[in-house]
Amino acid sequence: MSKRVLPVILVIVSSLLLLGLAYSFFWPTAVRPTPLSAFTAPFVYGHFQIPADNPLTKEGVALGRLLFYDKRLSADNTVSCATCHLQRLAFTDGKARSVGVSGKELAFNSMSLANTLWGPQHFFWDGRAQSLEEQALIPIQHPDEMAQDLDQLIDELTADEHYLKLFRQAYGEINAKNIAFAIASFERTLVSANSKYDQFLRGELKLSADEELGRKLFMAHPDVKASLRGGNCIDCHSQFLTSGFNAKFDGFANNGLDSDSNLKPGLEKITKMKADRGKFKVPTLRNIALTAPYMHDGRFATLRQVLDHYDQGIKVSATLSPLIMEATNQPSDSEQLQISLNLSEDEKLAIIAFLHTLTDYTFIDNENFSNPFPIKRVPHE
């Protein structure tokens, strides 16, 4: 090799090395999060859909869990998602209506986050979010809930090296979309599938006589002519998930809480249709014994009050569910002055006994769902 060629080669090689270093510095490595391949779910819960642009990944779920429990997501750093969604209460808060940073009572009762992987589509009591990703950012920005400015939040998170690293591993940059993606991913992993009822479904145990009677009543629409007694629950709460049905707005119903003059807008606020006035999302009944008080406004403190409502307390209105209107266990030739299931005392207690089989203690004790703070190397919390 000539002496004149060698320097040229050295220059070229050096240039290439510098170029490579510059590329790696200014162009971050492509995000390659780890698919959550070990994740499985019960077959009977049915099909679920995860957005193609937000697949379940180990890094995304871990980041979402951190964000879910991080109070920096609120304006004054006092409220996190977990403030109104406590794991020990199946991710509800035990209040009739939740209270956020403003100190005002919110319009609605905190909904359980169990099994949101299956939807049903349209989240919140009035269905105002079409996806978990959309849902995730709404409370953060709501002035009475977390009142956080998203730009401010992004600045705060960007100032935290730990978050910088986690976002880089999961999604790339820190932005509102990726915050929503991470929280939605974590929420999708909140699967409650090991209650006594699940163990019954898997054939691992038998229910007690009361629980079994309650299960049968839960699953039956009453038919007096066929001598079939029923609690009429399954008409709105599906057989396995016990949540509302998925098709269109089938998962919303007016369950007779108020008469016409007192009907709240509910789903009407979203669809702008009068026929949807007073309809609210049918919630999952998974862990229902832990999620008192009940209904969208938390008006019932106990399951007994809920059963009494369905049994004797239905208020007629224009949009009352026809499945409730016609459900009775009383022969039609008897005098029936009001809509009523006419359950016996034992039947009501049996349904409540069955509802208690929906409590999943492994769900509320699952460390993967718990508060990850304090975290080493994270200056906050």
Add this chain to the structure above:
Amino acid sequence: MNPVTNNIILSVCLVIGLLGCSKEVEQSKTNKAADEPVVKQEVTGEQTKAVVLLRGLPTLNTVSSVAIVELDPESENFGAIISEFETPDINSNAPLHHLYYSPTGRLYATSLDPLCSLTEIGLIRDATGAPMITGVDCLDTGGQQVGEDIMWHSVNGTQYMFVTFMGGTGVDQADGGSIGVFDPQSNALIKIIQARKSQVAEGEPFIMYPHGISAFGDRMVVASTIHPDLATGVGNNIAIIDLNTFTPIQNIVVEDAKPVGFPSSPVEVLFVRPDIVKGAEPAVLVNTMFGFETWKVPYDETTKTFGSPVKLYDGVEQGTGVPLEFYGNESELFISHALPGVIKRYHLANLPELVTSGPDIAADPGAHHMIFYPTQSGRQVIAVQNNLLNLGNGADNDPTDIDFIAKVNAHTISVHDLATSERLATIDFKARYQKGIDNIEGLFGSGFIHHH
């Protein structure tokens, strides 16, 4: 090869003669009935997917399997296998036979394998929500062999899983047959209902080669079909079982002409009852596999007595043979006839009489099991599994799909418009997967509500 299997296989050969007269045999099956809400297909949004039992074909070097397939003719994936679990440990000449979902959503399959005649199939969802088959567990049947039909039914407030075993407690018994009573939670065997003709007094009720099963209140009906070896004996009656005592109380002969020279071989039964058709006069419908007929046996609920059988349909007159299954949706009853491969349809409201409700569905030879579902666009369709018999003839290494039952094994699923009966699409499993198709069940609910 064990002697039992050998017997089955050798006997299959004998049937070649029986089938050679161009009238055919069968094996049948199917699903569900319960006294509580059954699995609803609308729960999952997966109505267009089905679970199928695929039979390996020895000359094509394929292995039997349980598979999930896409059946929406409007889908690009029509006919694609979504998940498959091979079953090499199940006797390849006596494979899994009929699929059933329990009322709590557990999937079972009966099996012709004497060493594994009843199984539970594992299902789960992966991280994308897709269904996966995780395994096939053989259940303890207490020695009962050759599982056929399953029915979940409550007796005095207690639910049981009833399974017919055409081979009873041993296929070497010439007059065997039993009904296994299982705990639907633990799958534990509770009782074997058995009354062999040779072991009861002359004229006393017996149970022989039970296959089809149906029940109403405390009365259960099973059809006496054929010895599992398809040669030792053929039945011609239904047996009535008192579910208060789990004992047979009556045999009713259901037989008229013998178009193929054999006893009528009742195969599937359907107890028409008020929870199927409001106000219906209770009666048992019976399809006779070799009689080519459908019969009605009236039932008086008050006195709990059965009347004389009445022939409702004569296949010889109508040009059909080997009637097999009863399936009903909310408005119609469907009966499959393996020959020439057709589904007849009747008004549900007129049961137990058979009043035609629409044009025949021209399926393929071996027309057998079926499911109902809407396509992506909402079109209501029926998918028919067209294969009659899934026994293999391993003795002479001559797979049954190739020779003697070729005439009644199309190895296809045909999909038809439910409104017009028009054929929309066909999957040829033999051509596409080198396997036969032995049974079909909706992935999660089949769109039928009356079968047993």
